[in-house]
Amino acid sequence: NLNNKLTLAVFKHNAPFCCGISQCRKTSAYKQLSNETNQCTSHITPTHTLDNISYLKPSWFQMLLRLVLQRFHVYLLSLQAVTALGFKEPTPIQKACVPVGLLGRDLCACAATGTGKTAAFMLPVLERLVYKPKTSQVTRVLVLVPTRELGIQVHSVARQLAQFTSITTCLAVGGLDLKSQEAALRAGPDVLIATPGRLIDHLHNTPSFELSHIEILILDEADRMLDEYFEEQMKEIIRLCSYNRQTMLFSATMSEEVKDLAAVSLKQPIRIFVNSNTDVAPFLRQEFVRIRPHREGDREAVVAALLTRTFQDHVMLFTQTRKQAHRLHILLGLLGLKVGELHGELSQNQRLENLRRFKDEQIDILVATDVAARGLDIDGVKTVINFTMPSTAKHYVHRVGRTARAGRSGRSVSLVGESERKMLKEVVKSAKNTVKARVLPTEVILKFRDLIGKLEKDVGAVMKMEREEREMAASEAKLSVAQKRLEGSAPSSDPQRVWFQTQQERKQSRVSKALQEFDLALRGKKKREKFLKDGKKKELTSEERAQFEILKAQMFAERAAKRERRAKRARAMPEDDTPLKAANQKAGSRGRKSVFDEELTNTSKKSLKQYRAGPSFADRKRLGLDRKRPGGSR
Numbered sequence: 001n002l003n004n005k006l007t008l009a010v011f012k013h014n015a016p017f018c019c020g021i022s023q024c025r026k027t028s029a030y031k032q033l034s035n036e037t038n039q040c041t042s043h044i045t046p047t048h049t050l051d052n053i054s055y056l057k058p059s060w061f062q063m064l065l066r067l068v069l070q071r072f073h074v075y076l077l078s079l080q081a082v083t084a085l086g087f088k089e090p091t092p093i094q095k096a097c098v099p100v101g102l103l104g105r106d107l108c109a110c111a112a113t114g115t116g117k118t119a120a121f122m123l124p125v126l127e128r129l130v131y132k133p134k135t136s137q138v139t140r141v142l143v144l145v146p147t148r149e150l151g152i153q154v155h156s157v158a159r160q161l162a163q164f165t166s167i168t169t170c171l172a173v174g175g176l177d178l179k180s181q182e183a184a185l186r187a188g189p190d191v192l193i194a195t196p197g198r199l200i201d202h203l204h205n206t207p208s209f210e211l212s213h214i215e216i217l218i219l220d221e222a223d224r225m226l227d228e229y230f231e232e233q234m235k236e237i238i239r240l241c242s243y244n245r246q247t248m249l250f251s252a253t254m255s256e257e258v259k260d261l262a263a264v265s266l267k268q269p270i271r272i273f274v275n276s277n278t279d280v281a282p283f284l285r286q287e288f289v290r291i292r293p294h295r296e297g298d299r300e301a302v303v304a305a306l307l308t309r310t311f312q313d314h315v316m317l318f319t320q321t322r323k324q325a326h327r328l329h330i331l332l333g334l335l336g337l338k339v340g341e342l343h344g345e346l347s348q349n350q351r352l353e354n355l356r357r358f359k360d361e362q363i364d365i366l367v368a369t370d371v372a373a374r375g376l377d378i379d380g381v382k383t384v385i386n387f388t389m390p391s392t393a394k395h396y397v398h399r400v401g402r403t404a405r406a407g408r409s410g411r412s413v414s415l416v417g418e419s420e421r422k423m424l425k426e427v428v429k430s431a432k433n434t435v436k437a438r439v440l441p442t443e444v445i446l447k448f449r450d451l452i453g454k455l456e457k458d459v460g461a462v463m464k465m466e467r468e469e470r471e472m473a474a475s476e477a478k479l480s481v482a483q484k485r486l487e488g489s490a491p492s493s494d495p496q497r498v499w500f501q502t503q504q505e506r507k508q509s510r511v512s513k514a515l516q517e518f519d520l521a522l523r524g525k526k527k528r529e530k531f532l533k534d535g536k537k538k539e540l541t542s543e544e545r546a547q548f549e550i551l552k553a554q555m556f557a558e559r560a561a562k563r564e565r566r567a568k569r570a571r572a573m574p575e576d577d578t579p580l581k582a583a584n585q586k587a588g589s590r591g592r593k594s595v596f597d598e599e600l601t602n603t604s605k606k607s608l609k610q611y612r613a614g615p616s617f618a619d620r621k622r623l624g625l626d627r628k629r630p631g632g633s634r
């Protein structure tokens with residue numbers, strides 16, 4: 001009963017064998033299909049996309065359809081879900097990744113923000129699970145994500161895509177109830193979506209839960225998952241995963257760590273780079289507002305002006321620190337705007353509630369730290385504002401990627417001071433469209449500066465009230481525990497949870513990282529003393545607050561740069577450039593390779609001759625030696 005459009009979609013999303021249809025020269029697609037081998041594993045490359053299917057003659061089409069329905073009827077389940085989600089055409093990353101994922105190949109994929117990477121890994125995963133039902137109650141797919149909110153979102157997408165199948169999913173992220181997660185994990189869900197910390201907690205504390213049956217491991221936001229923040233935890237997780245797994249890495253930005261991992265631990269991975277590392281979403285309009293020297297204190301006024309006059313709803317405002325996010329939340333609220341906040345200082349319930357209110361359009365502005373910068377797919381975000389430039393170009397790409405998603409347009413406005421011009425230059429350099437400057441009239445900024453000055457007292461009062469409330473809640477909690485103990489109704493104390501590092505090691509690694517960061521950013525004793533003194537001051541000026549934001553970003557950037565400079569690990573195989581890049585490389589640019597690389601990797605006849613025993617032809621000529629080898633026949 002399928003109409004033509006629908007059947008076409010079956011192939012577009014699901015046919016793993018289409019790679020052989022028009023481009024495979026070794027065996028014709030007809031042979032493959034009639035032999036029912038139907039998977040052209042030896043020829044699949046990123047360029048064999050599902051586009052080919054559009055050019056099929058009707059007879060081919062009919063035959064393929066029959067085969068799909070006979071042997072791959074399960075595909076219809078995904079198709080139903082995809083149709084229910086309103087996806088008409090697969091996005092380029094989905095076209096490229098679905099067939100490769102279906103074949104069980106390792107994958108390293110990079111595509112701009114908001115281009116549908118979640119479905120690109122979920123669709124093949126679900127298909128494979130349905131096609132090969134499990135024999136025992138074990139978890140077979142693990143998706144790792146860096147933030148709790150992203151975990152919840154990926155889990156929801158997975159559930160939607162699996163809605164017509166019997167595949168079970170489970171979410172194990174921090175901040176949510178441990179006990180119910182333990183119960184769900186014991187049931188052996190097919191797909192587990194987790195954040196690293198909570199996953200390790202379960203691995204060590206939930207009896208009978210293990211990763212030895214994991215068939216597919218997916219790292220969403222792979223570069224973040226493999227950066228130093230998660231380094232130890234990822235090592236532990238990968239150690240506990242089954243060796244014979246398929247691994248897929250996805251992100252809008254890739255890093256050396258990802259490339260290292262791809263080179264060393266993936267098995268013949270296919271690299272699919274739909275976009276380059278620093279590409280922003282295609283329909284994003286990028287703007288910046290210049291903050292003049294010694295005018296850093298105007299940032300709040302500029303933001304207030306932008307939000308009250310120009311960008312009034314569906315706005316995400318990013319700050320570097322939780323403190324600044326919270327302050328702006330209070331300030332903008334006092335200015336009469338409908339605003340919410342999202343950062344690590346809040347409880348998980350508060351985080352989720354604020355996110356829900358923003359999604360449901362109950363609030364117009366969400367002030368957030370980088371915890372909301374990656375992966376979050378919030379429908380209809382029109383504008384992203386950066387209070388200060390983020391620490392690295394990658395952070396910028398992810399932050400501005402919260403708008404202009406799924407083919408829609410959007411705008412980003414970044415406030416750029418003197419010390420952030422370098423970052424702006426980087427953004428301009430990699431931008432495909434012009435980055436525009438936005439100018440605000442001075443009188444408007446002055447007006448808002450005055451207004452904020454007048455509100456300063458109220459901001460202080462709100463903060464004081466919050467502090468008191470927190471203290472009261474904490475003492476009430478203590479009191480109630482003590483009371484329960486006295487009555488004998490309180491549980492004696494929860495059994496100690498085990499972690500793969502001791503408490504001491506964990507604390508030490510955190511402290512040493514923080515100190516290193518601090519040292520890097522504050523070279524020089526004087527600067528350090530001033531910083532410490534300022535930090536202790538309760539009342540900072542707006543200028544000092546802005547400087548602190550920038551300093552925080554610089555601390556991170558310097559640390560990232562230091563890591564980049566660190567000697568790289570030996571790789572299992574030389575890392576090629578992407579095929580396209582390699583093909584485009586001009587002969588001249590090869591000269592940039594070090595002599596060492598050149599000698600080791602050049603396998604041309606000429607270069608091999610050079611290393612044969614005896615002097616080269618050129619040397620022989622120079623030394624006036626006979627061309628014939630001694631003992632050679634005349």
Ligand SMILES: Nc1ncnc2c1ncn2[C@@H]1O[C@H](COP(=O)(O)OP(=O)(O)OP(=O)(O)O)[C@@H](O)[C@H]1O
Nearest residue numbers: 087089090091113114115116117118252375377406
């Ligand atoms: N084939 C499709 N057709 C239409 N919309 C799609 C399609 N695939 C995904 N989408 C929609 O595009 C949006 C972005 O998808 P998704 O969150 O997977 O992007 P992403 O590439 O993972 O982004 P990020 O890099 O920010 O994590 C979602 O709202 C999703 O529903």
